[in-house]
Amino acid sequence: MAFQRRPGTRPPGRGPRRQYFRRRKVCKFCVEKIDHIDYKDVRLLGQFIQERGKILPLRLTGVCAPHQKHLARAIKKARNIAFLPFAAEF
Numbered sequence: 001m002a003f004q005r006r007p008g009t010r011p012p013g014r015g016p017r018r019q020y021f022r023r024r025k026v027c028k029f030c031v032e033k034i035d036h037i038d039y040k041d042v043r044l045l046g047q048f049i050q051e052r053g054k055i056l057p058l059r060l061t062g063v064c065a066p067h068q069k070h071l072a073r074a075i076k077k078a079r080n081i082a083f084l085p086f087a088a089e090f
Helices: 042-046 065-080
Strands: none
Touching: 042 065
16 A cells, blocks of 8 residues: 555655745843843833733743743733733723
């Protein structure tokens, strides 16, 4: 019994897998050597929040996991003190 490929798949070892090279995201806080994420820095925290008020995930922002945890904690503190909105107004 011969091996059959599924239609639409490419044969192994033929041609490039991707036509473009996606650049790996690097953590902004690691590059700039920011140790403490301050909850009072609204301009910095605003970069990591969607228009609707949601916190962006680390796969979109490129922030490493430890800094993402500190960032989420800082955003939640800033929301409780009313530096940042919980949700956008319609």
